[in-house]
């Protein structure tokens with residue numbers, strides 16, 4: 001199985017917002033990512049709209065032809081957006097209002113009731129749900145119990161430890177991938193994945209369904225070009 005590449009285009013919006021106006025356009029960027037081989041487009045509209053705005057989500061929903069994945073904390077505003085937009089997937093993230101970037105997975109035990117309700121609501125909209133999760137088997141088992149379809153491994157710690165000892169960095173992810181599969185959860189992954197660390201992750205995680213990559217991919221595109229960069233990331237996902 002070759003994992004799908006969903007390109008997170010938050011950083012295109014960051015660049016656009018630096019000057020106001022609509023350049024570079026996130027819709028054009030999404031269309032180009034798809035043309036160059038992305039299997040999906042991911043956005044993470046944050047409450048302060050510092051990159052992707054609510055309007056971007058609605059604009060993108062009309063144009064994205066591949067899998068549209070919207071990430072966020074399932075508050076009222078987020079749930080209304082999902083109800084109206086009906087993306088292929090919602091990735092629920094336990095972000096506080098002002099975090100710089102997602103930096104922790106769900107406590108699926110403490111948030112059991114909240115997640116059960118929100119996931120049931122998302123299911124009624126026909127939207128697949130993925131829960132952002134750290135490498136804790138208990139949290140993964142409870143992700144299944146609250147009704148999630150998938151987990152998204154928070155790969156920040158993997159990326160941090162990759163350079164010093166990649167075998168140690170991936171060990172818990174492999175063990176937890178088996179827990180996920182035993183609980184009928186499909187596996188996504190994201191955060192700080194890069195041209196350097198992606199291949200090893202894809203080669204070692206059984207049945208990896210999808211990765212979402214933003215920061216490194218958009219940064220690499222400055223030097224390598226967007227088309228070339230997307231092709232390079234996609235090649236790293238092909239596991240022989």
Ligand code: PXP
Nearest residue numbers: 044093102190191192213214215
């Ligand atoms: N997954 C989640 C839940 C995120 O919040 C982000 C960052 O928006 C990513 C994946 C992608 O991380 P990166 O930009 O480091 O590739």
